[in-house]
Every structure is written in structure tokens, then in C-alpha cells.
Amino acid sequence: MPVARILKLGGMVISSLLILWVGWVVGWIYLHPESDLAPPPNLEPGxxxxxxxxxxWGPWGYWNHVGLYVGDGVVIDCWxxxxxxxxxxxxxxTDSQxxxxxRLATGEDKWWNKDGKREKIISDAIRYAQDQVGKPYQLWPPIGKNRDDSELNCGKLILLAYCHEPTWYINLDSNSDWLWTTPDxxxxxxxxxxxxxxxxxS
Ligand SMILES: [Ca+2]
Structure with a gap:
């Protein structure tokens, strides 16, 4: 068999495998089977x-995505x-297995549960998330720029929604590293x- 023919066949095999692999990856990422999970009826905006x-391929930990419920059956999240x-x-x-x-803790020991602050914090968090719709995903780890909201990821969107400096400061990143805010x-x-x-x- 001529070398040129071998190379051509090899190229076809490799490109076919590549197409199959890309198809598998895209399908695996985007076509999760739908679950029959339904939202609980007692959710509140915020x-x-x-x-x-x-x-x-998502963040480390058990939960691999997080979003904000803004009311009226709408969630804002970053993909x-x-x-x-x-x-x-x-x-x-239905995307969730x-x-x-x-929600923001309701105990009387929390400073935001006085003078109507909790309601204000939650409405500002919702407004913040709504203002971010259309912003791009942050592809690279946000080392040192976790408060820069020109690009976002799912955890950072929630973190910044509830962290309105200088009006108030609730850091929902429980390990406080400010490097990467995972859903966990x-x-x-x-x-x-x-x-x-x-x-x-029913
Ligand atoms: Ca963190």
C-alpha cells in the first residue's frame, strides 16, 4: 500500500475518533438526563x-453548581x-441529580435580623444578580481578584450578591480564602x- 494512502487512511481514522470524542464530551457536558426533582413550594426570593x-469537571466537592432564586419561578446562575x-x-x-x-440565617443572634436589614440585604442580593445577567464566565481561577465582577462563576456570583461593601459585609465563603468560592x-x-x-x- 502506498505511503500516501496509509497516511490518508490514518488521517481519516484519527479525525473520525476526534469527532467521536468531541461529540462524547459535548454530550456528556450538556445532555444530562433530566431528573424528576421538583422545587419545594416554600422557597423564598433570595x-x-x-x-x-x-x-x-465542575468544582471540587459534593455540590457542583449554585444559583440564586430571585422569585417568580426564576433562578439566576452562571455557567x-x-x-x-x-x-x-x-x-x-430537573438538571439536578x-x-x-x-437562606440567610433567621436567628435573632444575627445582626441582620434587626431593623429590617435582612429584607434589604436579600433585595439587594437579588438586584445585584439581575444586574449581572449577560456577564461572561470567568475561565481562569480568580486568584487575587475574587471581588472583581467583570467576569463571574457560579460561586462568585452568590458571594458578591451577599457581600455589599461598604454597606455590609457577609462573607459566605466559609473557608474565607477569597481564592475560589466553590458551592461547598x-x-x-x-x-x-x-x-x-x-x-x-398534591
Ligand atoms: Ca473558598
């Missing part, structure tokens, strides 16, 4: 939603492929409490 969606977007609450849950929700860093924050997920009444 609640922070955690998702485990099987994306093993690698899309940047900051609005999506449906139901879509957030498991999910949880947390937020999930374990002592400033949040679990939303009791009552089943819907």
Missing part, C-alpha cells in the same frame, strides 16, 4: 440553591458555556440555614 448534576443567565426554577431542579436550598464553601457557611423542603401537596 434563597441559594445547590445542585449536584453529575458534572465531574461555563453561557455566563450569567436567567433560567427557570423547574429547569434548575440532587439539590438543596439555604457556600453550603457550609455558618451564616446560612437549610430551607426545610416540604413536599408539595
Amino acid at each position: 434563597d441559594i440553591l445547590f445542585q449536584e448534576n453529575g458534572d465531574k 461555563t458555556s453561557q455566563g450569567v443567565v436567567k433560567r427557570t426554577l423547574r429547569g434548575f431542579y 440532587s439539590a438543596a436550598a439555604k 464553601d457556600i453550603y457550609t457557611s455558618p451564616y446560612l440555614e437549610e430551607v426545610p423542603c416540604f413536599e408539595g401537596v
